[in-house]
Amino acid sequence: MEKIKIDNHAFVYPMPMVLAGSVVGGKPNFMAVGWVSRVNFKPPMIGIAIGPHYTNKGIDENGAFSVNVPGLELMEKTDYCGLVTGGKTDKATLFNVFYGDLRGAPLIGECPICMACKVYQAVSLPFNTLYIGEIVEAYTEERFLTDGKPDIKKINPFTLTMPDNNYWRVGDHAGRAWSIGKSLKSPS
Amino acid sequence: MEKIKIDNHAFVYPMPMVLAGSVVGGKPNFMAVGWVSRVNFKPPMIGIAIGPHYTNKGIDENGAFSVNVPGLELMEKTDYCGLVTGGKTDKATLFNVFYGDLRGAPLIGECPICMACKVYQAVSLPFNTLYIGEIVEAYTEERFLTDGKPDIKKINPFTLTMPDNNYWRVGDHAGRAWSIGKSLKSPS
Numbered sequence: 001m002e003k004i005k006i007d008n009h010a011f012v013y014p015m016p017m018v019l020a021g022s023v024v025g026g027k028p029n030f031m032a033v034g035w036v037s038r039v040n041f042k043p044p045m046i047g048i049a050i051g052p053h054y055t056n057k058g059i060d061e062n063g064a065f066s067v068n069v070p071g072l073e074l075m076e077k078t079d080y081c082g083l084v085t086g087g088k089t090d091k092a093t094l095f096n097v098f099y100g101d102l103r104g105a106p107l108i109g110e111c112p113i114c115m116a117c118k119v120y121q122a123v124s125l126p127f128n129t130l131y132i133g134e135i136v137e138a139y140t141e142e143r144f145l146t147d148g149k150p151d152i153k154k155i156n157p158f159t160l161t162m163p164d165n166n167y168w169r170v171g172d173h174a175g176r177a178w179s180i181g182k183s184l185k186s187p188s
Numbered sequence: 189m190e191k192i193k194i195d196n197h198a199f200v201y202p203m204p205m206v207l208a209g210s211v212v213g214g215k216p217n218f219m220a221v222g223w224v225s226r227v228n229f230k231p232p233m234i235g236i237a238i239g240p241h242y243t244n245k246g247i248d249e250n251g252a253f254s255v256n257v258p259g260l261e262l263m264e265k266t267d268y269c270g271l272v273t274g275g276k277t278d279k280a281t282l283f284n285v286f287y288g289d290l291r292g293a294p295l296i297g298e299c300p301i302c303m304a305c306k307v308y309q310a311v312s313l314p315f316n317t318l319y320i321g322e323i324v325e326a327y328t329e330e331r332f333l334t335d336g337k338p339d340i341k342k343i344n345p346f347t348l349t350m351p352d353n354n355y356w357r358v359g360d361h362a363g364r365a366w367s368i369g370k371s372l373k374s375p376s
Contacts, residue, residue, distance in 0.1 A: 003286065003297070003327045006338070009232045010303050010326035012204040012224055013257050013338065013345045014358060036200055037225035039237040040313040044197045047235070047318070049227040069201050075362060079369030098191065109191070115198050123311055125228040125320070130235070132313070138198035139191045149352045150194070150201065157201045158362045159347070164337045165366055169359030170202060174263060174346045177353040181267030 007163075014159035014168055019078055020048050021066040021097075021106040022058025024086060028097045028106030031055045032082030034160040035128070036067060044135040045120055049128045054086035059131055062104025063119040067133075068111035071156045075167060100137040107139060112155040114139040195351075202347035202356055207266055208236050209254040209285075209294040210246025216280045216294030219243045220270030222348040223316070224255060232323040233308055237316045242274035247319055250292025251307040255321075256299035259344045263355060288325040295327060300343040302327040 015034040022029060035049040046067055050056065059065045070078045077094055084091070096109035105116035117133025144154045158167045203222040210217060223237040234255055238244065247253045258266045265282055272279070284297035293304035305321025332342045346355045 003302070003329060005288075006326050006328050008323045008326050009230075010301065010323055011226060011338075012206060012234070012255070013301065013340050013343050014202075014204060014347065015225070016200040016202060016204075018200055035226045037203070037235065037237060038199060038223045039235070039311075039316060039318050041239060041315040042197075043314060045313060046200070047225070047227070047237075049225060049235075051229060067200065072362060076369050076372055079363070079365060079367065080372040081369070082366060083369050084373065100193075107191075113198065113201065114191070120313075121311070123309070123320070125233060125308075126231060127229040128227060130227050130320075132311070132318075135196045135198055138194045138196050140194050141191060146352075150199075150349075151352070152201050152349045152354075152356060155201050159202065159358070160365055161338075161340045162365075164334075164339070165364060166340075167362040167365050167368075168340060169362050170347070171357030171359035174260060174355040174357050175267070177267060177348055177350075177355050178270055179267065179353070180355075181264050181269070181271050184264060184268040185272065 011162050014161050017078060017158055017160045019068040019070055019081060019108060020055060022055045023062055023104050023106055024054060024058035028092045029055055029058060029086035030081045030091050032078050039132055045132055046117060046135055047130050047132045049130045051128055056129060064102050064104030065117050065131060065133055066105040066107050067115045067117060068108040069113035069155060069157055070111050072158050074110055075158055102136055112140060112144045113150060199350050202349050205266060205346055205348045207256040207258055207269060207296060208243060210243045211250055211292050211294055212242060212246035212274060216285045217243055217246060217274035218269045218279050220266050227320055233320055234305060234323055235318050235320045237318045239316055244317060247307060252290050252292030253305050253319060253321055254293040254295050255303045255305060256296040257301035257343060257345055258299050260346050262298055263346055290324055300328060300332045301338060
């Protein structure tokens with residue numbers, strides 16, 4: 001098939017959607033983030049790339065942030081957190097907030113997976129700041145586990161696509177990772 | 189519900205799966221990457237966080253890499269690229285490789301979305317290197333577009349979960365991003 005060039009402002013498909021949190025002026029604040037990824041194996045680190053937002057103040061002040069994975073039932077609230085700024089709207093009351101040992105990382109009780117992160121490095125890019133944090137605590141609930149591991153079907157998260165701006169459910173199981181490709185190995 | 193602590197080696201759900209490519213010793217090489225995200229808005233930049241792999245040699249040498257989004261029909265081949273090292277196995281013949289202007293970024297003809305990236309910064313983390321690249325070219329095909337934008341249902345990608353190591357299809361449409369949260373805005 002013939003390849004065509006598209007806008008360089010391109011994306012991966014799909015993007016995970018999380019709620020990133022920080023404490024600004026003593027209050028928890030949250031924003032919707034689709035630019036998020038694990039970035040280091042050991043110690044475990046995660047990166048969030050965010051523009052010049054209200055949330056950044058808290059991350060810079062406390063050297064900490066949280067990454068919370070919302071389930072589908074939080075889609076409206078998550079989207080709302082991406083629409084309004086904490087500078088004008090108090091988002092602290094949207095969720096039941098709890099804390100682990102890291103006081104600058106507000107965790108969301110309604111989210112199946114919550115990670116408290118201590119800033120390791122803030123990479124200043126031309127527009128965004130890529131905050132790289134060490135995951136110092138992670139929380140879930142028994143009901144989201146299968147065989148002791150978080151189960152995506154129980155978490156029931158949703159994903160994002162851009163530039164069309166849509167959310168998507170997670171679909172059926174497709175295969176075992178780091179396994180199904182073995183069929184292509186030549187016999188040795 | 190009661191929160192419980194889990195291993196800090198935690199993840200977002202789900203992770204996009206891509207094939208990252210570089211040219212090593214004159215030959216294209218590819219690896220499976222689930223730690224990938226857009227990291228800057230303008231100019232468009234993407235980051236891939238990879239361990240000490242064969243692919244890195246090519247990225248370091250040429251200052252370039254590619255990010256290719258595979259469809260579900262490439263799941264076995266993608267997984268295979270994550271199982272074997274380019275140091276021992278020639279992965280150049282697995283795909284129909286093409287190039288844009290950036291000669292160090294081998295693009296995969298079978299992938300619905302291909303991005304050629306010029307290294308902007310290599311962030312050395314304790315284990316991984318986070319390669320941040322400016323997306324200088326992006327390619328698709330007419331058949332993957334709807335209203336001029338890449339359509340995830342036509343791309344038909346798959347996602348990864350860890351530590352359970354599974355691949356997942358993309359499910360149904362769930363809502364409009366940066367829109368459905370408006371219902372929570374207080375009337376003003």
